[in-house]
Structures are given as structure tokens and as C-alpha cells.
Amino acid sequence: MKENIFKQKHLLSIEDLSAEEIDLILEIAESFVEVSTRNIKKFPALKGKTVVNLFFENSTRTRSSFEIAAKRLSADLINFSASISSLKKGESLRDTVLTLEAMNPHIIVIRHSASGSPNYLTTFARSSIVNAGDGFHEHPTQALLDALTIKQKFNTLRGLKISIIGDILHSRVARSNIILHHKMGNEISLIGPPSLVPKEFEQMGAKVYYNLKEGVKNSDIVMMLRVQEERGSGNYFPSIREYRKLFEINQETFSLAKKSAILMHPGPLNRDVEIETSLADSDKSVILQQVTNGIAIRMAVLYLLKGERNEIIN
Amino acid sequence: MEEKIKAKVMDEKKMKRTFSRIAMEILEKNRNTDKLALIGIQTKGVYVAKRIKNLIKEIEGIDLHLGILDITLFRDDLHKQEQPPLIKKTEINFSVEDNDIILIDDVIFTGRTIRAAMDSIFELGRPASIQLAVFIDRGHRELPICPDFRGKYLPTSRRERVNVMLKEIDKKNQVLIMEPERF
Numbered sequence: 186m187k188e189n190i191f192k193q194k195h196l197l198s199i200e201d202l203s204a205e206e207i208d209l210i211l212e213i214a215e216s217f218v219e220v221s222t223r224n225i226k227k228f229p230a231l232k233g234k235t236v237v238n239l240f241f242e243n244s245t246r247t248r249s250s251f252e253i254a255a256k257r258l259s260a261d262l263i264n265f266s267a268s269i270s271s272l273k274k275g276e277s278l279r280d281t282v283l284t285l286e287a288m289n290p291h292i293i294v295i296r297h298s299a300s301g302s303p304n305y306l307t308t309f310a311r312s313s314i315v316n317a318g319d320g321f322h323e324h325p326t327q328a329l330l331d332a333l334t335i336k337q338k339f340n341t342l343r344g345l346k347i348s349i350i351g352d353i354l355h356s357r358v359a360r361s362n363i364i365l366h367h368k369m370g371n372e373i374s375l376i377g378p379p380s381l382v383p384k385e386f387e388q389m390g391a392k393v394y395y396n397l398k399e400g401v402k403n404s405d406i407v408m409m410l411r412v413q414e415e416r417g418s419g420n421y422f423p424s425i426r427e428y429r430k431l432f433e434i435n436q437e438t439f440s441l442a443k444k445s446a447i448l449m450h451p452g453p454l455n456r457d458v459e460i461e462t463s464l465a466d467s468d469k470s471v472i473l474q475q476v477t478n479g480i481a482i483r484m485a486v487l488y489l490l491k492g493e494r495n496e497i498i499n
Numbered sequence: 500m501e502e503k504i505k506a507k508v509m510d511e512k513k514m515k516r517t518f519s520r521i522a523m524e525i526l527e528k529n530r531n532t533d534k535l536a537l538i539g540i541q542t543k544g545v546y547v548a549k550r551i552k553n554l555i556k557e558i559e560g561i562d563l564h565l566g567i568l569d570i571t572l573f574r575d576d577l578h579k580q581e582q583p584p585l586i587k588k589t590e591i592n593f594s595v596e597d598n599d600i601i602l603i604d605d606v607i608f609t610g611r612t613i614r615a616a617m618d619s620i621f622e623l624g625r626p627a628s629i630q631l632a633v634f635i636d637r638g639h640r641e642l643p644i645c646p647d648f649r650g651k652y653l654p655t656s657r658r659e660r661v662n663v664m665l666k667e668i669d670k671k672n673q674v675l676i677m678e679p680e681r682f
Contacts, residue, residue: 213585
């Protein structure tokens with residue numbers, strides 16, 4: 186029995202987790218995959234606990250997957266949406282969270298465009314904080330669900346080669362994945378135009394390539410990232426047409442990876458910009474499996490955090 | 500915590516007799532076996548249930564349904580644990596609705612596992628009845644739960660632990676009382 190490996194009160198980043206903690210989260214998530222095949226998918230594990238979904242940015246899959254995860258564990262859920270809240274009346278983040286805190290929730294799941302906002306919350310909130318994406322920093326549950334999908338395909342999470350392609354600079358998904366795979370000892374190649382893949386990323390233990398064909402060679406995992414127009418990534422290269430020509434993954438470029446390779450994408454897809462439609466819908470693609478696994482990962486995270494009210498750190 | 504053996508209370512021969520008696524008693528009490536089904540609680544209860552299933556097959560020639568139940572998500576002490584436990588598999592491939600369920604575990608202690616197991620079964624449907632079979636009853640109940648079939652009543656102290664060892668997983672058939680090593 187693996188006892189007391191998990192030391193976290195919050196889930197703020199992959200950086201905070203040890204390799205053992207990552208393995209444990211995945212192991213528990215795997216049993217939640219089995220649990221999700223049962224006829225009745227609801228369990229009283231978090232009965233009486235309240236989870237707040239605090240989303241300051243748009244989201245489809247992360248938000249609904251946290252919602253399903255919380256409900257399957259019988260927690261009560263409050264969905265907070267920035268656009269219909271008092272934020273519109275000028276309330277600050279701190280005051281908004283303090284107001285919600287006064288209602289004694291147990292877990293706050295936050296997505297915010299400012300990097301580090303989940304960490305900031307831990308300085309004055311007693312709930313367990315879960316980072317559902319903060320600015321350009323991290324998106325830990327995405328990296329964990331990617332890892333679960335990889336583990337299901339390859340039966341291991343070690344000794345693999347992963348290529349991440351696209352706007353690394355603005356991507357919290359990429360950062361979390363780079364950190365996770367570096368901890369697991371996998372080979373990481375980052376591919377994209379120099380403006381979006383600065384050489385500095387090599388300090389995180391990855392190799393940088395500016396040529397798609399060169400970087401993708403012999404990969405086990407090909408992970409595409411979205412061209413994030415809302416973060417202005419379109420300004421970093423001359424035209425979508427040129428980007429597509431150089432960095433779109435299609436049947437031809439994908440064939441340079443290993444035969445057993447899988448294609449991943451955190452979504453939402455820009456079809457025929459970074460990913461060819463026929464490839465996205467092929468049997469190489471595990472994109473929808475990633476979404477399904479998201480529920481199991483988020484159930485595992487909520488289950489491990491238990492919904493205990495914590496001491497304030499300072 | 501390190502443990503040492505305090506006493507060996509059953510050997511292979513005794514255990515075999517006790518298993519046969521439990522199987523017989525179940526058949527004696529449930530004359531109509533059409534709606535009878537067994538559910539073993541993870542982990543040891545599953546092996547105990549398998550043995551009872553095989554014995555019933557030997558005695559009466561009937562092959563009863565056997566389900567596997569993991570109660571982790573229904574425990575009442577999840578929030579008290581340092582780290583929530585791993586979750587094992589549940590596999591009940593038959594309907595519990597209107598059936599007579601024999602719930603099986605290796606040891607009954609506080610009764611809280613059985614409470615969780617019953618809650619879990621009721622999520623699946625409304626059984627006609629639930630009966631409880633345990634190999635060892637070690638006392639110290641904290642809930643009004645009493646086994647219908649009991650291999651052996653074994654008064655123990657709270658700090659002790661009863662280890663029902665089965666050849667299938669423990670290489671040996673025997674029942675031991677364990678106690679913490681003193682410093």
C-alpha cells in the first residue's frame with residue numbers, strides 16, 4: 186500500500202509534484218476510469234463538500250470536466266462565471282475570492298489570465314486551490330490527463346520521446362507537459378518558429394527545433410498546440426498560410442514519427458491550421474480520449490485533496 | 500508498525516471444515532437458490548467468496564453468481580485519512596434487484612465496512628434480502644450489524660489484528676492473531 190506519498194494541500198503546478206505523486210495521481214485516475222464504466226457513476230466520497238468553479242477565462246472542456254468530476258463524487262458545485270458576477274461592478278479578485286470563502290467552500294478551482302493567481306489565492310484562502318490554467322504559467326490537470334492517455338497507450342510513462350509543436354511561448358499546457366515529462370525522464374523536443382519557441386526553453390530540459398520534419402522524427406507522441414489568436418500568437422509569424430506550410434501536422438509529416446505514435450491536442454482545434462482534419466479524425470488521434478480521461482484525472486485530484494479546509498500559509 | 504504473531508488460531512484442516520460448514524449453513528437457510536448470489540468484498544472477501552462458491556458447486560451442483568465489490572468510495576473515514584486509499588475494482592455482472600444477496604468478507608470488526616458495502620449495493624438496486632457471511636468475527640462492533648453466518652468468533656483486543664491467510668494469495672492456509680511489536 187502506497188501510503189502518504191501525496192503531500193499537497195493544493196494543486197498549483199506540476200513543478201510542485203514529485204514523480205511518485207504523479208504516478209499516484211495516475212494510478213488513482215486509472216481506477217476512476219474503471220469507476221466511470223459502472224452503471225451508476227455517483228459515489229459519496231466528497232458528500233457535504235463544496236467545490237467552486239471560478240473561471241475568469243472561457244473554457245468548455247476543463248470547466249465541464251471539473252463539474253462532472255465533482256458531481257460524480259457527490260460534492261456540491263458552484264459555477265462562478267466572471268461575465269455575470271460582481272467583477273463587472275469592479276470587485277477585485279481578492280474581494281471576490283474572500284466573498285466566496287465566507288461561504289466556506291472546500292475546494293476552489295480557478296482559471297485566470299494572470300500567471301500565479303492560484304498561488305496568490307493560497308495566501309488568504311483556506312480552501313484547497315486547484316489551478317485550472319493560469320496565464321502562461323501552468324495547466325497541471327491537462328498535463329496529467331495527457332500523461333494518463335500516454336500511459337494507457339504505451340503502458341509506461343518513461344523512456345518515451347515526445348514532440349510538442351506550435352506556440353510554446355504562450356502555452357501553459359506546454360510548460361506543464363515539459364515539466365512533467367522532464368521529471369519522468371522522457372525526451373522532449375519543442376518545435377515551432379523561433380519567435381514562438383525561444384532557445385531558453387532548453388533550460389527546461391528540452392531540445393528546440395525550428396524544422397518540423399527534423400524534430401518529429403522517431404517520436405512516440407506528437408502533441409500539437411493551438412495557435413492562440415486571443416493571446417496574439419498570430420503576430421509572431423508572417424501569416425497563417427506560412428505557419429501552416431511549415432508547422433501543420435499532416436499525414437506526411439506525421440509518418441516521420443514512430444509507427445506506433447499517437448497524435449494529441451489539448452483542444453480546441455484549429456482544423457487545417459495546426460492540424461490536418463483527416464489526421465485529427467484518424468485512428469492515430471487520441472484527442473477525444475484525452476477529454477474522457479480529463480474527468481478521471483479531475484476526480485483523482487479532488488479525491489486526493491479531500492476538501493479539507495487548510496491553514497493559511499502566511 | 501511492525502507486527503508479530505501472537506497466536507495461530509486455525510490451521511488448514513480446521514479452516515476447511517469451517518468453510519464447508521458456512522457453505523452448508525447458507526444452503527440450509529436458503530432453500531430456494533434460484534435468486535441467490537454472492538458478493539465478496541475486496542480484497543480478502545473476494546477469495547473467501549470464491550471458496551464458498553466452489554463448495555456450493557461441489558455440494559449442490561449449482562453455479563452461483565459471484566460479484567466483486569470495492570467499498571473505498573463509500574467509506575465513512577475518507578476525510579480522516581492522511582492520504583485517501585487506492586480504489587480497487589468493482590465487478591457485479593448481475594442484477595441485485597429482487598435477489599437474495601450473500602455479502603462475504605474475511606473478518607468483521609467495527610461493522611463499518613459492511614455498512615459501506617450495503618450502501619454501495621443499494622446504489623445498484625433493491626435486493627430482496629442481504630445476508631452476511633464472515634470467516635472470523637473479532638468483536639468490537641460500532642454499528643448494529645451482526646453476521647448471519649460466522650466461521651469463528653474470536654475475541655480480540657482492539658490493538659490486535661486478525662490475519663486470515665489463504666493459499667491463493669498468502670501461500671498458506673491459516674488464521675493468525677497479530678499484535679504490535681513492543682519497543
